[in-house]
Amino acid sequence: RKEVEQDPGPFNVPEGATVAFNCTYSNSASQSFFWYRQDCRKEPKLLMSVYSSGNEDGRFTAQLNRASQYISLLIRDSKLSDSATYLCAVYSGTYKYIFGTGTRLKVLA
């Protein structure tokens, strides 16, 4: 089993839709959690950190479920510009920072 797993997608959704992705992790000692966005042939860019109590940044909401060992990303009112690959990342200490392979999102006009 991979340490960090994501559904590769693609998730094809119409503009304005709400879409959610999950990311599961296997190390219960994981300390920090992040969502990154990566556009085609570009570098990953930090979208948001994930805090224990959940956090929101505009149309984006991130949540952490330690009991079930997953994090989630919810995107409301999807825009065409949200089309990208979304990577989760999990930090487990000693510079062990594991990325998921990403979930592709396509927002359709």
Added chain:
Amino acid sequence: TAGITQAPTSQILAAGRSMTLRCTQDMRHNAMYWYRQDLGLGLRLIHYSNTAGTTGKGEVPDGYSVSRANTDDFPLTLASAVPSQTSVYFCASSVEGSQPQHFGDGTRLSIL
């Protein structure tokens, strides 16, 4: 603009040749990282450095070496390139290990 600069942007290299990928950051971050990204495998950590003068091995270190002579620079060297090292290489930095990482634009390397 502050950030991470990688060079070259892309390179085609003959197998057996050596190559150094350059990475410089101006954010005074303590930690720096080298990843390779391959289709279907995601980002895999090659080497990291938690502070100037120290380095550590990541998930896929074989065939690569790094040095961290100062805070800003973290070059990655392929001593004798092989075709399986064809990949996109990203350098990243963070304030320290548990903090979010900031990435350079990447180097596309093809080994023939």
